[in-house]
Amino acid sequence: MADANAILLLLSKGHGSLTVGGILSGLGMGEHVAKRTKRARVLAALAVLQRGGLAELTWPKEDKAHPGALFHITPAGRAFLKDGKKLPCCRRGKLDVPPPADTLQQRFWSAMRILRKFTVPELIGAAAKDESPRSCRTRAYKFLDALRSAGVVTELRVRGDGFKRFALVRDLGPHAPAARADHLLDHNTRETIPFATTEAKL
Numbered sequence: 526m527a528d529a530n531a532i533l534l535l536l537s538k539g540h541g542s543l544t545v546g547g548i549l550s551g552l553g554m555g556e557h558v559a560k561r562t563k564r565a566r567v568l569a570a571l572a573v574l575q576r577g578g579l580a581e582l583t584w585p586k587e588d589k590a591h592p593g594a595l596f597h598i599t600p601a602g603r604a605f606l607k608d609g610k611k612l613p614c615c616r617r618g619k620l621d622v623p624p625p626a627d628t629l630q631q632r633f634w635s636a637m638r639i640l641r642k643f644t645v646p647e648l649i650g651a652a653a654k655d656e657s658p659r660s661c662r663t664r665a666y667k668f669l670d671a672l673r674s675a676g677v678v679t680e681l682r683v684r685g686d687g688f689k690r691f692a693l694v695r696d697l698g699p700h701a702p703a704a705r706a707d708h709l710l711d712h713n714t715r716e717t718i719p720f721a722t723t724e725a726k727l
Contacts, residue, residue, distance in 0.1 A: 528552075528570065529570040529571075529573045529574055529612050530611055530612055531552060532548055532552070532567065532570050532571065532574065532580075533574055533579055533580065533598060533602055533605070533606060533612075534606065535548060535551045535552065536548075536580055536596060536597055536598040536602070537598050537602070537603060537606055542583070542595045542596065542597040543595065543596055543597075544594065544595060544596070545564060545567055545568065545571075545594075545596075545651075548567050548571075548596065549564065549567060552567075564627075564632070564654070565627040565631065565632060565635065568632065568635035568636065568639060569635060569699050571596055571639050572635060572638040572639050572699065573612065574602070574612075575638075575639055575641075576638075576696070577612065578599060578601045578602075579598065579599060579601055579602035579605055579612075580596055580597065580598055580599060580602055581596070581597065581599055582594045582595060582596045582597070582639060582640070583595050583597070594639070594640070594647075594650075594651055628701075629652065629653070629654075629656055629661070629664060630664065630668055630701050630703075631700070631701045632651075632652035632653075632654075633648055633652045633664075633665060633668055633701070634668075634700075634701035634702070635652070635699070635701075636648055636651035636652040637678070637693045638693060638696055638699075639651070640693075641692065641693055642681065642690060642691070642692045642693075643690065643691055643692075644684065644688035644689065644690055644691070645662060645665050645666065645669070645688065645689070645691075646688060648665055649661045649662065649665060667704075668704070669691060671704035671709060671720070672702070672709070673691075674709075674720040674721050675702075675708070675709040675718040675719070675720055675721075676694070676695060676718070676721070677693070677694065677695045677697065677702070677709065677718070678691050678692065678693055678694065678695075679691065679692050679694050697711045697713055697714075698711070698713030698714070699713065700712040700713050702718070705717075707719065707720055708720060
């Protein structure tokens with residue numbers, strides 16, 4: 526299990542800006558844990574840190590070859606460490622919520638919770654692994670369509686580069702919701718969220 530407190534400490538060192546890959550290397554997570562599983566766990570821990578205002582991200586807009594978003598510690602995060610505090614959502618230094626399954630949809634959801642505002646290319650860049658670009662785009666738009674119909678995601682103005690922007694307006698929790706014929710199933714609470722229309726999703 527990725528340790529959110531350890532990630533915060535890692536971000537406080539040096540320049541304090543790391544990609545998910547850099548965080549994985551810095552944590553030295555055991556080789557017996559699959560790489561994709563490690564990534565999902567780190568994304569979940571980063572979401573905890575961001576919700577607490579202890580870490581945030583920047584996205585290199587001009588460098589297309591950059592491996593992804595950069596995460597860095599906030600002044601509040603440094604003060605948190607200086608005071609010797611531990612995250613209240615952690616127990617024995619571990620995340621109190623078990624890691625969700627490592628699927629593309631789950632990684633999309635974890636990335637949304639971190640990015641908060643995003644385009645589909647940014648979402649794919651943060652979440653995709655071995656899937657084909659075409660499959661990623663199709664599944665990303667279908668998932669976003671369902672989330673938007675349930676009022677979980679809203680569409681923003683088109684960016685200067687022509688890409689639609691979206692914003693996560695309702696954070697349901699670490700586990701990705703699942704689309705059904707006329708509603709969204711929240712796997713965190715087992716509650717259903719009806720779609721604005723009865724059109725089938727996903």
